[in-house]
Amino acid sequence: MFGKMLEDLNLLPVFGNPGTTEIPMLTDVDDYVLALHDGVAAGIAEGYAISSGKPSIVNLHTELGIGNAMAFLITASRNRTPLIVTAGQQDQRHLAYDPLLSGDLTGLGDRFAKYSYEIRRPSDIAYVMRKAYQIAEEPPKGPVFLSFPMDVMESDGNYSKEGVAISEYEVADSEDVRKVAEAIMESNNPAIVFGSEIDEFRAFDEAVEFARKLGCPVYSEPLGNRSSYPSDDQQYAGELFPAEILISLQLMQNDLILFIGSDLTLYPYTIDTVLPGIRKISIGMNSTRRIGETYRANPRTFLRKIIPMVQRKCSFARGKDYMKFTDAMREKKRMGYRYVSYRISKYFGDYALVDEAISMSETLRHYFGYRPNGYFTARSGQIGWALPASIGMSMNDPRVLSVIGDGSLMYSIQALWTARHYGVPLKMIILRNSGYNILRSYAMSYYPSLKDADFLRPEPDIEGVISSYGVDVRTADSDLRNLEWLRSGSDQKALVIDVDRSIPRMF
Secondary structure (H helix, E strand, O other), X not given: OHHHHHHHOOOOOEEEOOOHHHHHHHOOOOOEEEOOOHHHHHHHHHHHHHHHOOOEEEEEOHHHHHHHHHHHHHHHHHOOOOEEEEEEEOOHHHHHHOOOOOOOHHHHHOOOOOOEEEOOOHHHHHHHHHHHHHHHHOOOOOOEEEEEEHHHHOOOOOOOOOOOOOOOOOOOOHHHXXXXXXXXXXXXXXXXXXXXXXXXXXXXXXXXXXXXXXXXXXXXXXXXXXXXOOOOOOOEEXXXXXXXXXXXXXXXXXXXXXXXXXXXXXXXXXXOOOOOOOEEEEEEOOOOOOOOEEEEOOHXXXXXXXXXXXXXXOOOOOOOOOOHHHHHHHOOOOOOHHHHHHHHHHHXXXXXXXXXXXXXXXXXXXXXXXXOOOEEOOOOOOOOOHHHHHHHHHHHOOOEEEEEEHHHHOOOOOHHHHHHHOOOOOEEEEEEOOOOHHHHHHHHHHOHHHOOOHHHOOOOOHHHHHHOOOOEEEEOOOOOOHHHHHHOOOOOEEEEEEOOOOOOOOO
């Protein structure tokens, strides 16, 4: 029954790492993708959901498996990814004895899930699954959690096929739109901050039309997990930095800031308040209400409604960056971040970029640029997310490139087994600087005695580890001609690039 229901809900394959408590759930599941760690399974499932645009399902091993996957589940929650998380519970008939592999699973689920429930009767499974599916899909999207006791899954229940409602959530209250339009027309110098919801709700065309009609500068939200606005457009003024004082300096000349489909993620602490004395309006479906007057609306629908109601307010137009290529070439000899980013963008500019470069991320985005479904990262700041997520995305779309730091790679390296075993067309670049350079940069600014600490400079044998999983790996030459090799074919390939090892100034 369970397998048939998953097929009817279009939830196959199941991603997971099963244990004894999950075996009763899987007796009629034919499409199962195995990962060698619960967290890796959750990361692959999230990548598949992001790329496919629909919920996916991951099967974890009871309390301990949820614990193993917790970082990935928190990231799915922060990324607003619809994920149905399942785990097996011990037989209910001896839960009073606190047996091995039992625990408060729904309590753990409450840490990351929009909805948590433990099944009590076989006949409830289909109803609860449909309910969980729709809750995961309702904005703000996110993970849900279901616990399946062994005795429930070993019993017979009734099942009849029913569908689930799929909505586009084209929500934007007309009166709210009017109020925001009035605020815009009353302002003297507005600015726009677009965010990840622009990509999530397919609002790129509307965002460009709105920005050009107002003539205002457009910024991308700090630390967003998806593309926010085409970075080659004349209205694009750049990224906001994730620190209060820097945001205030960037926007201090504006009297109205429109946060559309965006949020304000900050790090590290600099001052207490953001943009004091400036009116701030936030519009979106995922808003955390961190800043400004908040209106709940689908950003695409909102933009479609407000565009006819506003007139030109600014005359901003970004000039062409003639130094982009020159800056990159100046760093060729030392394999600087600009040179490496530029070369990657030339070979893989039409691929979706999964970014866990961390210390090089800002430069990589600068050269790679934003476009629809073109950029993905972990909004939580998690390390180890990109490799499994890129495998999940590549199962749905082969044009995916994962760029990962050498330290980050080791967090979820066993994901390579899944890519190899299932023939996933994984393409990955490992940037080797032999250290946790973002931490060394932070230490250099605030705790200089630690910048060269041994525990911040691991040097694993990257090529040896990757090749042990049967994945073809090469070390790049100084001209990065190997990028052409990396792009070719549909098998799993990894290219290790030795980048500049000097500590960047990031703080």
